[in-house]
Amino acid sequence: MNTNKINGLVQMLLSLGFFYYHADTLYSYKFIFALYSFMYPDWVLIINIILGIFGFIIGLNTFKGIMKIWRGYLWVLSILLFGLLLDIISVGWL
Helix, strand or coil: CCHHHHHHHHHHHHHHHHHHHHHHHHHHHHHCCCCCCCCCCHHHHHHHHHHHHHHHHHHHHHHHCCCCHHHHHHHHHHHHHHHHHHHHHHHCCC
16 A cells, blocks of 8 residues: 555544544434533534544545645644634633
């Protein structure tokens, strides 16, 4: 396998994990009526789901060789850090 393909798969898996976590959280808020000590606002979860999709697309571009590896990691990590910062600010920990 080419290094572009391996690194693209890593980026796609990171983004899919980010997407799955926030999509599952939104689903459990809406359909599984459990009590939580704190809850993210819906708009934060939706923005993070969209960011996860963008990260997956960037990983796919790295996989195909359209984007360089370092630029793909830079974009994916900046997207994930922005999403995590949005989580922290929305809950009120900062």
